[in-house]
Amino acid sequence: MGEGILRPAEHPASHGASGMKLLVAAAGVVYGDIGTSPLYTLREVFAGGYGVQANHEGVLGVLSLIFWSLIWVVSIKYVLFILRADNDGEGGVMALTALAQRAANPYPRLKLVLVLLGLFGAALFYGDSMITPAISVLSAIEGLEIAFEGIGHWVVPLSLIVLVGLFLIQKHGTARIGILFGPVMVLWFGVLGALGVHGILQQPEVLKALNPYWCVHFFIVHPGVGVAILGAVVLALTGAEALYADMGHFGRKPIARAWFFLVLPGLVLNYFGQGATILAAPEAARNPFYLLAPTWALLPMVALATLATVIxxxxxxxxxxxxxxxxxxxxxxxxxxxxxxxxHEQGQIYIGSVNWGLMVGVVLLVLGFESSGALAAAYGVAVTGTMLITTLLVSAVMLLLWKTPVWLAIPALLGFLLVDSLFFAANVPKILQGGAFPVIAGIALFVLMTTWKRGKQIVVERLDETALPLPVFISSIRAQPPHRVQGTAVFLTARPDAVPHALLHNLLHNQVLHEQVVLLTVASEDTPRVAADRRFEVDAYGDGFFRVILHFGFIEEPDVPAALKLCHLNELDFSPMRTTYFLSRETVIPTKRIGMARWREALFAFLLKNANSNLRFFNLPLNRVIELGTQVEI
Known part of the structure; x- marks a missing residue:
């Protein structure tokens, strides 16, 4: 998924930009990961200890497996099928989880299972986000070993320089270098295709691998390899999830066109060219990508490959x-x-803690594995896990939300599940070969996400136990009116039907109420965006009390002051100098009460203490905010 790309409403297409520009942009952002897979896929198949022989049957069998995997998994499953499962134009595992959650609303247990699956898929994505930069850049720099003898010890330091430099520039944005992404990747796929044609012309018989017969024949000739070889073949599919994840940036058609007209031809030609090189010289299996290139083009290819892997x-x-x-x-x-x-572009964001966390993970991977070959042995667990989860989630959407006829949905879904399961099963043994890193990272993030979600629910439940119903409070105010001061007080609360603790504390300690009291709840919807006419709900209770609910989509920035300006009610005045925002900051105290395990309660307390405040998150004015503390036992 790429940043800095305009949303559909701001899309270049909406300003008359040609489809070709969108195609080029999609090639630069969407296909960077899968586009750099030829650097290491065939090398891992033949030199990764799988026992595949670099002979006629082995080469044609592997090429056929790669070709038909690209056709079935990427072309059919993702491009023709999964891309249609959009959530108001948005894609990706979180958007799909929100869609599946909506589909399973009548079935609470199924809904819980789907949400947990989606969260685990999202957690695995972070593990993948660490391995992809490490293996890609390492494999590109390793081309220097072909050009210069004895330079192998420089590969890791040079890779670390490139990678650390990439993370350091993140906070400055990528708008300027982002302009180069599309043209560079178009050049990359063009070069891949040209090199592939050069190799195929030397050994045209590799084209026989287009026949699926060679897939079956491969398993007959290599009975000991079995499903395990799919653990290496899947390297050709890494990045397929990006097609779906980036749909909100470009739309389905530009992504599909870029795949069929540019990316797929370039990849297939290059894989077949590498296969031809191995057929002509089996020893070329040690690095078929760079040995496919003419000697004079080796250093330019290292430079172009490094640039492509950075993208x-x-x-x-x-x-x-x-x-x-x-x-x-x-x-x-x-x-x-x-x-x-x-x-100018809302999609360009930077989150420091995520950036530095990924950088530490990438650096540890490079230092720990030291070569793309070693990393390839660990790569694929997170990728195939996410692919399998995507299929399970989209199955619920098809059957429960779209009401797709069973006779049409079941065969397709079973086919996808079968292939995804085989790829996942082939990668499970990698957990013992270093693949545990992304899995452990995914499990840790999954625990963190579920702990945070459950912890917030428990806090709301505990506060509800002592909450004062709003009608009762207003009745008491009418019976014994406190002193009212000018202005509008906005109290943020998760429960619109109860009195916020901040309001009670303010009244208890300051003995005053504002003329207008607004109980504000910010609701996050399971759709990417919320239309302006659905942004807010307002209820007037009398005596200057109002309930306001603001609705935001899950990719929108919740700017509360800007949204409140849309509330055109004569009784309410949200002018900046007359409005004060009251926030309640909860301090959590872990106890033996039924809720979560003590260690999870302690983890939640730590997360809550270090979370970004509502003040920043809701874009509240610094000089108009008052925070009042509350202790909550969980």
Whole structure:
């Protein structure tokens, strides 16, 4: 997923930009990950210890497996099928989770299972976000070993310089270098295709691999390899999830056209060209990508490959930022400070804690594995896990939300589940070969997200136990009116039908009420955006009391002061100098009460203490906010 790309409403297409420009942009952002897979896929198949022989049957069998995997998983499943499962134009595992949650509303237990699956899929994405930059940049820099003897010890330091530099520039935004993404990746796919044609012309028989017969024949000739070889073949599919995740930035058609007209031909030609090189010289299996290129083109290819892998890494990092913002809006992770790196494009964001966390993970991976080959042995667990979860979620959407005829839906879904399950099963053994890193990272993030969500629910339940119903409070105010002061007081509360603790504390200690008292609830919807006419609900209770509910989509920035300006009621005045915002800051105290395990309660207390305040998250004016503390036992 890439940042800095305009939303559909701001889309270049809406200003008359040609479809070709969108196609080029999509190639630059969406296909960076899968586009750099030829750097290491075939090398891992033949040199990764799977026992595949670099002979006629082995080469044609592997090429056929790669080709038909690209056709079935990417072309059919994602491009022709999954891209249609959009949530108001948005894609990705969090958007799909919100859609599946809506589909399963009548079935509470199924809804819970789907939400947990979606959260785990999102957590696995972060593990993938660490491995992708590490393996991509390492594989590109390793081309220097072909050009220069004895330079292998420089690969890790040079890779770290490139990667650390990439993370350091994130806070400055990527608008300027982002302009180069599309043209560079178009050049990359063009070069991939040209090199592939060069190799195929030397050994045209590799084209036989287009026949699916060679897939079956491969397993007959290599009986000991079995499903395990899919653990290497899946490297050709890494990045397929980005097609769906970036749909909100470009739309379905530009992504599909870029795939069929540019990316798929370039990838297939290059894989077949590499296969031809291995057929001609089996020893070329040690690095078929670079050995496919003419000697004079080796260094330019290293430079172009490095640039392409940086672009691929940038797209993954930006995707982690976007996913984090969505998860924050949906209430699954603590609020963090989101910095906008462009005054023109809302999609360009930077989240420091995510950036530095990813950087530490990437650096540890590079130092720990030291080569793309070693990393490839660990790569694929998170990717195939996310693919499988996507299929399960979209199954619920098809059957429960779209009401797709069973005779049509079941065969397609079973086919997708079968292939995804085989790829996932092939990658499970990798957990013992280093693949535990993304899995452990995913499990840790899954625990964090579920702990945060459950902890917030418990806090609301505990506050409800002592909450004063709003009608009772208003009746008491009418019976014994306190002193009223000019202005509007806005009390943020999660429960619109109860009196906020901040209001009670203010009345208890200051013995005053404002002329207008607004109980404000900010609701996050399971749709990406909320139309302006559905932004707010207002109820007047009399005696200057109002209830306001503001609705925001899960990719929108909740700017409360700007939204309140839309409330055109004569009785309400939200002018900046007359409005004061009252916030309640809860301090959680873990106890033995029934709720969560003590260690999860302690974790939640730590997360709550360090979460970004409502003041920043809702874009409230600094000089018009009063925070009042409350202790909550959970």
């Amino acid at each position: 691929a890494s940038q797209a993954v990092i930006s995707g982690a930022f976007s996913l984090t913002r969505q998860a924050m809006q949906l209430g699954y992770i603590p609020r963090m400070f989101v910095q906008h790196t462009s005054s």
